[in-house]
Amino acid sequence: MRTKHKKEVKLKRLHSGAGGDPIKSSSSKTTNSQQQRDRSESPGKVRTLKTQEPLISTSGSLKPEPEEDDFTSNSAGVKRKRIKDELLEETPIRKSRSKKHSNDGDSEGSQNKKAKRQTKKAVKKEEGEHPVSKKVKRTKEEIEEARQLKMKKKEEEEQNRWRWWEEKKYEDGVKWMSLEHNGPYFPPEYQPLPDDVSFYYNGKKVKLSLAAEEVALFFAQMLDHEYTTKQVFRENFFKDWRKEMTAEERSLIQHLEKCDFGELHNLHKAKVEARKNMSKEEKQALKEANQKITDEYGYCLLDRHKERIGNFKIEPPGLFRGRGEHPKQGMLKKRVQPEDVIINCSKDSRIPVPPAGHRWKEVRHDNTVTWLASWTENVQGSIKYIMLNANSKLKGEKDWEKYEVARKLKSCVDDIRDQYLRDLKSKEMVTRQRAVALYFIDKLALRAGNEKEEGETADTVGCCSLRVEHITLHDQLDGNECVVEFDFLGKDSIRYYNKVPVIKKVFKSVKLFLENKEHGDDLFDRLNTSLLNKHLSSLMPGLTAKVFRTYNASITLQQQLKALTNQSDNEAEKLLSYNRANRAVAILCNHQRAPPKTFEQSMATLQTKIEARKEQLALAKTELKQAKKEAKAKEVFKCVYLVERKKAAVKRCEEQLLKMEVQATDREENKQIALGTSKLNYLDPRISVAWCKNMGVPIEKIYNKTQREKFAWAIDMTEADFEF
DNA sequence: GAATTCACTTAGTACAGCAAAG
DNA sequence: CTTTGCTGTACTAAGTGAATTC
Numbered sequence: 001m002r003t004k005h006k007k008e009v010k011l012k013r014l015h016s017g018a019g020g021d022p023i024k025s026s027s028s029k030t031t032n033s034q035q036q037r038d039r040s041e042s043p044g045k046v047r048t049l050k051t052q053e054p055l056i057s058t059s060g061s062l063k064p065e066p067e068e069d070d071f072t073s074n075s076a077g078v079k080r081k082r083i084k085d086e087l088l089e090e091t092p093i094r095k096s097r098s099k100k101h102s103n104d105g106d107s108e109g110s111q112n113k114k115a116k117r118q119t120k121k122a123v124k125k126e127e128g129e130h131p132v133s134k135k136v137k138r139t140k141e142e143i144e145e146a147r148q149l150k151m152k153k154k155e156e157e158e159q160n161r162w163r164w165w166e167e168k169k170y171e172d173g174v175k176w177m178s179l180e181h182n183g184p185y186f187p188p189e190y191q192p193l194p195d196d197v198s199f200y201y202n203g204k205k206v207k208l209s210l211a212a213e214e215v216a217l218f219f220a221q222m223l224d225h226e227y228t229t230k231q232v233f234r235e236n237f238f239k240d241w242r243k244e245m246t247a248e249e250r251s252l253i254q255h256l257e258k259c260d261f262g263e264l265h266n267l268h269k270a271k272v273e274a275r276k277n278m279s280k281e282e283k284q285a286l287k288e289a290n291q292k293i294t295d296e297y298g299y300c301l302l303d304r305h306k307e308r309i310g311n312f313k314i315e316p317p318g319l320f321r322g323r324g325e326h327p328k329q330g331m332l333k334k335r336v337q338p339e340d341v342i343i344n345c346s347k348d349s350r351i352p353v354p355p356a357g358h359r360w361k362e363v364r365h366d367n368t369v370t371w372l373a374s375w376t377e378n379v380q381g382s383i384k385y386i387m388l389n390a391n392s393k394l395k396g397e398k399d400w401e402k403y404e405v406a407r408k409l410k411s412c413v414d415d416i417r418d419q420y421l422r423d424l425k426s427k428e429m430v431t432r433q434r435a436v437a438l439y440f441i442d443k444l445a446l447r448a449g450n451e452k453e454e455g456e457t458a459d460t461v462g463c464c465s466l467r468v469e470h471i472t473l474h475d476q477l478d479g480n481e482c483v484v485e486f487d488f489l490g491k492d493s494i495r496y497y498n499k500v501p502v503i504k505k506v507f508k509s510v511k512l513f514l515e516n517k518e519h520g521d522d523l524f525d526r527l528n529t530s531l532l533n534k535h536l537s538s539l540m541p542g543l544t545a546k547v548f549r550t551y552n553a554s555i556t557l558q559q560q561l562k563a564l565t566n567q568s569d570n571e572a573e574k575l576l577s578y579n580r581a582n583r584a585v586a587i588l589c590n591h592q593r594a595p596p597k598t599f600e601q602s603m604a605t606l607q608t609k610i611e612a613r614k615e616q617l618a619l620a621k622t623e624l625k626q627a628k629k630e631a632k633a634k635e636v637f638k639c640v641y642l643v644e645r646k647k648a649a650v651k652r653c654e655e656q657l658l659k660m661e662v663q664a665t666d667r668e669e670n671k672q673i674a675l676g677t678s679k680l681n682y683l684d685p686r687i688s689v690a691w692c693k694n695m696g697v698p699i700e701k702i703y704n705k706t707q708r709e710k711f712a713w714a715i716d717m718t719e720a721d722f723e724f
Numbered sequence: 725g726a727a728t729t730c731a732c733t734t735a736g737t738a739c740a741g742c743a744a745a746g
Numbered sequence: 747c748t749t750t751g752c753t754g755t756a757c758t759a760a761g762t763g764a765a766t767t768c
Contacts, residue, residue: 321758370731382729385732490761492759546762593737594737598750
């Protein structure tokens with residue numbers, strides 16, 4: 001039986017129309033944002049776990065990369081390789097040298113030059129017989145210098161890195177023993193408009209008060225954006241804007257339609273343009289100023305270790321941009337004052353100093369939490385936190401823990417699956433619904449689906465909050481029996497669209513759940529996330545719905561990597577396989593992105609390149625034939641040589657063509673799929689590290705610098721035989 | 725036991741910056 | 747040298763889930 005509250009909510013939803021079919025809009029015109037969000041595959045295609053297996057047929061025949069890369073010393077890959085080699089073999093020399101270097105600074109002292117010459121020699125030796133062209137040589141010194149600097153930095157970082165994973169963990173909720181920082185950085189004050197720029201109302205020039213002017217500018221800046229055409233956005237903005245106005249302004253400015261922000265908008269555009277056209281020096285100065293801010297506010301001292309802060313800047317004021325059909329879009333996000341901010345640090349530390357003339361809301365010393373500062377945001381009333389960077393101990397330890405819980409699930413997932421399959425037969429409705437929900441969460445990696453407050457957020461759902469209108473049952477579909485069609489908006493209003501063949505018991509159960517329900521009703525009316533998680537934690541300590549997502553993502557990666565890569569593949573093939581395994585996970589987790597704006601075009605240019613290469617190949621082939629013919633007839637040495645050359649040309653052409661085709665396929669497959677989210681949040685990095693070790697692929701090929709820092713613990717501790 | 729609060733993870737997008745291409 | 751295209755980063759919204767309050 002539904003609770004009274006829920007019933008009320010449903011009714012409201014039905015009447016407001018917000019709960020109506022969010023996909024097929026009632027209006028015949030499809031807006032841009034709808035198109036953008038509508039990223040599912042063409043209807044009629046059944047997306048099952050099976051289709052996640054990569055499909056490119058050329059993968060088995062990719063040839064090694066052409067060697068020519070090795071001769072251009074500015075190729076990033078080669079540079080990286082060298083740095084690594086040197087680091088491994090020459091550490092003692094480098095140490096003394098880098099010290100000297102740091103004394104010299106950037107100047108071109110003679111000592112410096114001497115040191116450089118030494119390295120050059122060493123590099124030469126390493127390169128062996130690779131000839132270096134003259135042109136390259138000239139910039140060699142610069143390259144060398146840059147390399148040295150990089151190396152020095154890398155080394156320093158390595159030495160400074162806090163190997164927290166080798167330390168004992170704190171017990172019972174204690175997050176740190178000492179914490180010191182400089183507080184958050186506040187955005188600059190509002191700069192009033194110049195005199196020659198005005199706002200007009202009803203065609204008349206109006207000088208706005210400072211507060212009203214600032215908010216007007218927020219709107220003017222967004223004028224090019226589609227947001228500003230949306231009714232809800234405009235209404236919310238106008239309402240909040242009027243709150244910022246003086247009484248006279250409020251009585252004058254009654255209609256948004258009569259507002260002319262043209263000059264403000266142009267001013268903004270000019271500013272953007274000016275920023276783009278800044279001189280090198282100006283850009284440099286700006287960069288340095290930013291660096292100074294980062295140096296001062298970007299770090300903290302946690303248990304005597306310097307750690308980077310993730311978001312040390314207070315969010316600037318502006319207009320709230322929710323995702324999807326957010327009822328609060330356009331509302332004013334107010335400027336945060338120091339008086340709104342709570343500081344958290346250790347008692348005996350240097351307490352951060354508030355900006356002149358201000359004080360903090362509160363200074364507390366709570367070492368059971370990880371945040372350094374917090375404030376309550378005015379649009380949703382939620383708390384915002386200043387926290388550490390992903391490469392910090394606090395974040396890393398938690399991440400590690402997360403994957404350990406997921407691995408524990410691996411050891412008992414069979415039992416849990418047996419259990420919920422048995423529960424599908426339960427006479428009790430709660431148990432039965434719980435079983436079906438778990439089945440979905442496990443099989444489809446759905447999110448838990450907490451309830452949300454109506455009217456406060458966009459209408460999105462997860463597993464437990466699925467409603468009648470989000471699923472369609474098909475006894476028969478495309479040759480499959482018992483197909484459940486899912487169509488709903490999930491987190492960030494990203495559409496989840498999937499047709500899944502399920503086992504009979506699940507199908508029957510869902511049919512049962514739907515009986516006597518109508519549009520707007522919950523599919524799982526007896527179930528919520530809290531109930532579900534309570535049950536899960538009784539099956540295994542620490543188990544919650546989201547662990548299934550982590551577990552299934554990581555195990556999928558491991559399986560896919562095993563299935564797709566061969567020891568004998570070349571590096572490019574191995575990386576392609578890695579990407580495909582990654583992609584399988586991203587598809588499972590429904591991680592989507594808007595297709596890049598230039599996608600169609602860049603695809604087309606690639607296609608023309610492929611065509612050109614094909615022609616070239618055909619030409620090369622005919623030339624080869626010709627050469628062969630001649631060689632047969634004459635048997636002259638020169639002709640034999642020519643045949644060899646033509647053969648090589650054909651081969652090279654084929655390789656390049658193949659490479660481009662693979663690239664095209666890869667890009668096409670990736671069009672709407674975002675790999676980053678799963679890589680960063682769902683895939684146990686130890687799987688990737690072990691794979692790299694087994695396959696002889698350098699870790700830099702799959703993780704960029706940021707990612708390597710975040711996963712330093714995994715890179716350091718993982719052996720080749722790691723099993724998730 | 726429902727609602728609210730709090731802390732923390734997960735998410736896509738805008739845009740800067742850089743390298744390759746022209 | 748400029749344009750193009752791509753990658754990495756900053757940003758902040760939107761989830762999850764435990765604890766607390768009513």
